[in-house]
Every structure is written in C-alpha cells, then in structure tokens.
Amino acid sequence: MSPSLFKRIGGDAAVEAAVNRFYEKFLAQEQVNVFFKDIDVDRQKEKLRYFFGLVLGGSQFISITKFKEIHRPLIKKGLTKSHVDLWMSMMQETLVELDIPEVLISEFIEACEPYEAAIFDTAS
C-alpha cells in the first residue's frame, strides 16, 4: 500500500503550514469576513487540520451529513458557489506556494470534491 497523501504531502508540519497560510489569505478577503465574524479562528484551524488528516489519510470519517449541517446556516447568510470556488482556489494557491508537488495537489483537490459538492446539495 502506498503511503497516505497526508504523509506524502509532508505530514503534520506541512498541514499546519498550509492551514495557517490558507486562513491568512482567505480571511483577508472582504467577501468572506462576514461568515467568520463570530468564529474562533484558532479553533477553526484545529478543525481544518483534523479534516485534512482524515481526507488525506484516505478515510472519510467526517460525515458529509455533518459537513452539510455545519455549512447550511452560512447559505442563509448569503454563501454562494463563488465563495466555495474562492476557498478551493486559495487552498490550491497555498499548496503551490508551499511547493507541494502538483500531482499531490490534484489528488487533494479531488479528495475535497465530495465535500465541495455537498455544501449546496439540498437533499439531506
């Protein structure tokens, strides 16, 4: 069995660097600030590191249902596909900046796709 994407990307240190850099970039965008007004960003970073561990480890333990539930209130606050596209493109940019090989980035983006698609899926 080949090592998990998590290991190939560089393990805890790489994921921590990516999450920190990602939030620095993403939260600097005026159009997404509103969604994070009452959110503890340190706690949020912790959750995203955990999410990466699961997604990149090849097992999807975070249920799509829970993921949908968490993002549903944001739709009421005006979340659109353009925000999600921004999320994905800034994450991709971050990984490029950190010199993660392109093939691993593609694998990562693919692993995020079911979650991305779930955000606006209205069936529960």
Ligand code: HEM
């Ligand atoms: C495919 C894209 C996305 C992924 C993979 C993702 C990932 C996550 C994860 C893992 C959590 C924590 C879930 C938990 O509590 O266990 C979360 C929560 C959250 N996400 Fe996303 N997210 C995405 C898109 C977005 C976008 C576009 C926005 C806003 C512009 C956003 C705003 C938030 C907020 C505000 C929370 C915290 C909700 C709360 O604690 O009440 N997310 N996201």
